[in-house]
């Protein structure tokens with residue numbers, strides 16, 4: 052899982068529900084964990100007719116109220132509705148409304164950032180899509196994630212800082228006000244949505260693989276259990292056959308050695324037993340044949356039940372206008388001052404990787420910039436105290 056994914060927790064559920072309901076024009080009156088949601092007149096949906104009382108959590112005394120938690124029917128309906136509608140919005144990120152967003156490798160550093168000045172050069176547009184990703188099998192529910200993908204509409208590069216800002220919006224109360232309707236045309240949005248949804252699958256691939264392996268193991272165990280049961284049945288049938296054969300042989304002896312009246316009876320009984328023998332033999336032959344082929348029909352049925360279904364659906368689509376340019380950063384220590392410039396976008400942060408001037412590796416949150424004597428030096432390359 053990347054940083055831009057959150058499990059569907061209670062707080063994510065509450066924040067998403069609130070934003071979604073407000074985005075379709077509902078009014079929410081919160082009293083503790085109880086929300087009274089009033090739908091606007093023009094809203095036509097299954098979820099809300101006039102007003103509904105939601106209770107956050109699953110401890111509901113009021114029978115008329117709806118529960119709001121990750122598995123509640125209300126929330127699941129809300130998600131399906133959101134993915135049907137995928138409400139769109141537009142949001143502008145301008146340079147002057149926030150301090151520069153510094154990357155983790157600078158924030159985690161002990162160095163002082165004495166100034167960070169942004170010079171915008173041009174406007175860009177990004178599309179931020181909040182997806183619901185579900186990985187499940189027919190037999191059991193597996194996992195559900197909210198995943199944000201932010202993509203620059205021109206370069207199609209992904210913008211992780213913007214993604215995180217959007218997820219924070221879902222998993223906390225941080226406000227990122229969106230308003231207005233999108234300028235982009237549906238025909239332009241579609242291919243970007245496809246790229247973004249492919250990206251979601253790539254990012255959750257490891258989760259998919261893990262669940263897939265788990266499901267395969269469960270299927271293997273079930274196939275093996277079935278095979279053992281059938282093997283036991285084969286053993287039982289073989290024993291029945293050998294008992295019948297013995298009794299038939301006894302009867303044949305009787306027929307040869309007894310008088311007329313007993314002979315007729317023995318012949319009758321032997322006929323019945325021979326029929327029974329034939330039936331059991333047929334069942335046994337069939338079972339052995341299916342065993343030798345590996346019980347293909349049953350295997351197929353079991354494997355289908357454990358097959359994975361991966362669904363990725365957009366919940367909300369937001370067009371984000373942002374500015375790109377350069378960020379001039381000045382770092383200082385007691386002895387040195389170092390100035391450097393990196394590509395930057397409002398809301399998207401530094402748009403290029405910056406490398407250690409000694410080892411050439413990109414800075415990360417775990418290997419931040421540590422020293423500025425003769426260039427930007429990473430923690431690993433700095434002399435240890």
Ligand SMILES: [Zn+2]
Pocket residue numbers: 407408409410411412428429430431432
């Ligand atoms: Zn280094």
